[in-house]
Amino acid sequence: MELAAKAGLQTLATRPFYEVVIVGGGPAGLANAVYATSEGLRTLLIEHHAPGGQAGTSSFIENYLGFPGGVTGADLTNRAVAQARRFGTEMMVGQPVMAVRREDPYRIVTLADGAEVSCHALMLSTGMAVRELEVPGIAPLVGAGVYYGAAMSEAALYRGQDVAIVGGANSAGQGALFFSRYARRVTVLVRKPGLSPPMSRYLVDRLEATPNIEVVPGVELSEAQGNGHLERLVLREVAAGTTRTIEAAALFVFIGVSPRTEAFLGFVALDAKGFILTGPDLPRDRRAWPLERDPLMFETSVPGVFAAGDVRSGANRRIAAAVGEGSAAIFSVQRYLQTV
Ligand SMILES: Cc1cc2nc3c(=O)[nH]c(=O)nc-3n(C[C@H](O)[C@H](O)[C@H](O)COP(=O)(O)OP(=O)(O)OC[C@H]3O[C@@H](n4cnc5c(N)ncnc54)[C@H](O)[C@@H]3O)c2cc1C
16 A cells, blocks of 8 residues: 555545446456446445456457457556546556445445445455465565466577476466467376366377377465576476475466455355456345346346455456446446435
8 A cells, every 4th residue: 555655546435425336447447437427426446456457467468359459467557547537537456455344325345454445236246266275385486487377478588498387277287288388398287097087088188189288187386486586396296195206397277366355255146266256147035136126237136236356256357357347347336226
């Protein structure tokens, strides 16, 4: 928060009440903001870290409509922030929303510093985060040989070298195929005895048909070693408990994502993986949905509280999808506000 203040960013809400409060400033939250304020709604957006979310960290986005030559995540974010501000969105950056509650007709958010802001419609657009690998030696080597996800821009750095991948789902398979175009050898480390499932059969077949990919099942990473940069990985055989060491210049981690719903636990209904249920996906019983009317599109189990983007159960997890959901959700907000 202090950093945000030093950078001249707004860190406090200027009013106690807004018609709409948006939690999260990724593509979904920024689209919420542009569409809410362009419809004349008094809107506050609260972002924990920096606007842009996951998309803001992308080095080059090639599949976003309207940018045939691609666009960096930073450029797309700057444009969206400027657009939201131009329409009058208040944007608070630097502290998370810690809790939310309902005091009809208000929805109230509590910030990390204890301040509270109330609203009529609350939008949860908090996205998701990559799951971190909690293994000795990993943390100091992140960015120095250890990368989360398919770090496309890093692939060329490891041309002709040996790299490893942790994970057994489709994202790991796609990553392995991608890195096999650059690296001398790609070793895929999988804790389960085999790959399929959860990896799709077509990917397993392609991995098996690629000469410089080796899949090592039944192992888990027990340590990463290196002096300022990754050099070696210590592997533990799950069944035998024995350890061995392999050389690796880079490690790409694909062990899944987790929704950013920690502040909403027990408040809105979630699916088995912790993503927020909305609209027609809500179970049809009184405990999950309390009103006679049907939930609106993007409305959660709490009337007047909406969710959009990657945090929503069933979301497509793409930038264009998050922007589409973020803008469409405001239509539901407007319909809800007519009932308050
Ligand atoms: C490296 C990378 C590259 C990608 N490249 C592409 C691509 O090329 N094309 C594509 O279509 N998709 C891409 N994606 C996926 C895309 O970025 C996501 O689908 C999209 O960002 C989802 O948007 P969102 O707004 O729903 O969530 P997010 O982008 O996750 O944003 C959520 C925001 O909410 C904030 N937040 C969370 N909790 C709180 C809280 N309690 N209080 C306040 N703020 C909170 C977070 O700090 C974050 O800024 C990429 C993802 C990554 C990680």
